[in-house]
Amino acid sequence: MSDSVIRAAHDVLIVGGGGAGLRAAIAIAETNPGLDVAVVSKVYPMRSHTVSAEGGAAGVIADDDSLDEHCYDTVSGSDWLGDQNAIEAFVREAPRELLQLEHWGCPWSRQPDGRIAVRAFGGMKKKRTWFAADKTGFHMLHALFQTSLRYAEVTRYDEEFVTRLLVDDGRVHGAVAIGLMSGRIQAITAKAVILCTGGCGKVFPFTTNANINTGDGMALAYRAGAPLEDMEFVQYHPTGLPFTGILITEAARAEGGWLLNKDGYRYLQDYDLGTPTPTPELRSMELGPRDRLSQAFVHEVEKGRAADSPYGPVVHLDLRHLGEALIDAKLPFVRELCLKYERIDPVHELVPVRPVVHYMMGGVSTDIDGATPLGGLYAAGETACVSINGANRLGSNSLPECLVFGARAGRAAAEYASAAGSTPSVVEAQATDEVRRLERDLLGKRPGGESIAAVREDMQATMEEAAGIFRTGPAMAKGADTLAELQERIGDVDLADTSRSFNTELLAALELANMLDISECILQAGMQREESRGAHQRTDFPARDDERFLTHLLVHRNPDGRSRIEHMPVTITRWVPGERVYGR
Numbered sequence: 018m019s020d021s022v023i024r025a026a027h028d029v030l031i032v033g034g035g036g037a038g039l040r041a042a043i044a045i046a047e048t049n050p051g052l053d054v055a056v057v058s059k060v061y062p063m064r065s066h067t068v069s070a071e072g073g074a075a076g077v078i079a080d081d082d083s084l085d086e087h088c089y090d091t092v093s094g095s096d097w098l099g100d101q102n103a104i105e106a107f108v109r110e111a112p113r114e115l116l117q118l119e120h121w122g123c124p125w126s127r128q129p130d131g132r133i134a135v136r137a138f139g140g141m142k143k144k145r146t147w148f149a150a151d152k153t154g155f156h157m158l159h160a161l162f163q164t165s166l167r168y169a170e171v172t173r174y175d176e177e178f179v180t181r182l183l184v185d186d187g188r189v190h191g192a193v194a195i196g197l198m199s200g201r202i203q204a205i206t207a208k209a210v211i212l213c214t215g216g217c218g219k220v221f222p223f224t225t226n227a228n229i230n231t232g233d234g235m236a237l238a239y240r241a242g243a244p245l246e247d248m249e250f251v252q253y254h255p256t257g258l259p260f261t262g263i264l265i266t267e268a269a270r271a272e273g274g275w276l277l278n279k280d281g282y283r284y285l286q287d288y289d290l291g292t293p294t295p296t297p298e299l300r301s302m303e304l305g306p307r308d309r310l311s312q313a314f315v316h317e318v319e320k321g322r323a324a325d326s327p328y329g330p331v332v333h334l335d336l337r338h339l340g341e342a343l344i345d346a347k348l349p350f351v352r353e354l355c356l357k358y359e360r361i362d363p364v365h366e367l368v369p370v371r372p373v374v375h376y377m378m379g380g381v382s383t384d385i386d387g388a389t390p391l392g393g394l395y396a397a398g399e400t401a402c403v404s405i406n407g408a409n410r411l412g413s414n415s416l417p418e419c420l421v422f423g424a425r426a427g428r429a430a431a432e433y434a435s436a437a438g439s440t441p442s443v444v445e446a447q448a449t450d451e452v453r454r455l456e457r458d459l460l461g462k463r464p465g466g467e468s469i470a471a472v473r474e475d476m477q478a479t480m481e482e483a484a485g486i487f488r489t490g491p492a493m494a495k496g497a498d499t500l501a502e503l504q505e506r507i508g509d510v511d512l513a514d515t516s517r518s519f520n521t522e523l524l525a526a527l528e529l530a531n532m533l534d535i536s537e538c539i540l541q542a543g544m545q546r547e548e549s550r551g552a553h554q555r556t557d558f559p560a561r562d563d564e565r566f567l568t569h570l571l572v573h574r575n576p577d578g579r580s581r582i583e584h585m586p587v588t589i590t591r592w593v594p595g596e597r598v599y600g601r
């Protein structure tokens with residue numbers, strides 16, 4: 018590397034220190050202790066979004082459950098768009114991963130006889146969701162983080178932001194990152210890179226996602242030449258607190274909570290949720306799949322049966338009949354969030370809720386070992402699309418997905434890195450280019466330009482309008498036109514802050530550019546998919562159309578920067594597409 022570019026070299030570079038990233042790091046250290054691993058994270062790892070997961074992680078363990086049933090629930094929950102080879106591997110390995118996590122220190126809640134406690138979760142016919150009270154993500158991430166500290170071969174770059182992948186001839190050789198405190202820009206070369214950068218909820222205005230969930234990894238991969246898959250499928254969670262978007266976990270309904278409209282009526286009984294009650298105990302009405310519950314909310318609003326709030330229409334979550342003892346034992350965090358953010362005590366009062374953008378089914382297209390079509394580039398966790406979630410993810414499948422596919426990607430990347438040659442010198446020019454671009458943006462004063470916040474708000478409003486719970490072709494086309502205008506406008510954003518240390522304005526500009534690319538992919542794929550399936554509901558094409566669309570859509574980036582869509586067959590092993598019902 019030239020003198021102007023600071024360089025660090027490792028065998029494997031992991032971008033992201035959440036559940037998937039840390040699991041991958043441990044897998045590499047265990048597979049080949051001779052490899053040198055770097056974990057770069059734009060926040061301190063324990064602040065990754067995984068920490069906020071509440072409800073739990075699915076894995077077959079109960080006596081009356083079976084791997085086949087977990088597979089079937091996931092396949093039908095995905096509206097038959099999930100790849101069944103990936104789902105089978107996932108379901109088989111999830112219990113092993115969850116047990117392993119306990120040995121690393123995760124305190125799973127237990128039954129009185131000492132066995133692992135499991136709770137019901139939406140769209141799952143059996144109780145198979147492991148939990149650590151309602152702070153599951155915190156305990157899982159903590160166990161992974163402290164385990165990763167055991168390995169001296171793992172070097173952490175905390176609070177460093179990756180801005181670009183280094184690619185030569187279809188192979189990835191590292192990344193460029195900027196240190197948030199120092200403003201120092203460096204090239205981190207590696208034989209393999211694993212993207213574990215989480216979701217992209219912030220492309221929408223109202224989301225449960227943390228501010229950091231801006232889909233950076235998806236944008237990095239897309240620009241480097243790797244396709245994105247299933248991008249049209251964005252999950253709404255039916256119960257977010259109005260205004261903040263803070264999630265009230267599905268566990269609240271799993272423990273017996275009801276959803277009421279403004280007349281105090283359990284309105285879900287009026288809707289086809291695809292859930293003939295499997296057992297009264299599973300209370301499948303409130304535990305219907307997330308997409309159908311969110312759609313039912315929109316219909317209640319249309320019928321004038323939602324309640325008003327300062328932040329728009331809401332329905333109510335009723336936990337009062339559960340009693341204080343159960344709420345404190347099983348849902349303490351729910352009570353705390355309601356008290357702190359709404360000044361409401363769910364033991365005595367109704368909780369206002371509305372659907373909120375929660376999870377991205379799509380992401381960087383990978384095989385079942387996390388490999389993308391680019392040599393040396395892997396992805397795992399929410400940023401990846403394996404695809405086990407297809408058109409709709411079942412709650413509590415995502416945390417174990419991070420474990421299973423984080424570990425698989427780690428092992429595959431370790432193997433690749435062990436055999437790979439040295440870094441070609443051409444990546445130096447790319448690193449130098451990127452340093453120049455960042456220096457220019459960092460130091461260049463361009464008074465009178467666009468405001469980052471204004472463009473971001475316009476993007477979020479456009480996405481809600483064009484790609485919300487219900488969509489139409491014309492609305493998405495109009496949204497895509499607006500996004501093209503916003504792309505022009507960000508070319509002219511004004512960075513008033515030219516400081517090097519914690520230049521959050523520069524970060525906001527980089528994240529916004531990423532989110533605009535991702536928004537465009539969501540709309541392009543959404544326009545192509547002329548059917549309704551899972552989370553993608555088109556009022557102009559209300560039926561599922563297996564003949565034309567039992568297929569993944571891949572969004573590629575052309576050299577001119579425009580997108581191109583290709584079809585990729587869904588892998589079907591044992592479960593032929595059928596109607597999406599949850600009871601048999």
Ligand SMILES: Cc1cc2nc3c(=O)[nH]c(=O)nc-3n(C[C@H](O)[C@H](O)[C@H](O)COP(=O)(O)OP(=O)(O)OC[C@H]3O[C@@H](n4cnc5c(N)ncnc54)[C@H](O)[C@@H]3O)c2cc1C
Binds near residue numbers: 415
């Ligand atoms: C409120 C909430 C509750 C949830 N509850 C559940 C649940 O109960 N059960 C379940 O199964 N799922 C749940 N989910 C979903 C699940 O938690 C996530 O899908 C999963 O934790 C994502 O983990 P990850 O490792 O992929 O990403 P994250 O945990 O989001 O980590 C992403 C990492 O990437 C880093 N990063 C990102 N961009 C860059 C960049 N440019 N440069 C450097 N580093 C970068 C970040 O610093 C971070 O370390 C929930 C999600 C939310 C939002």
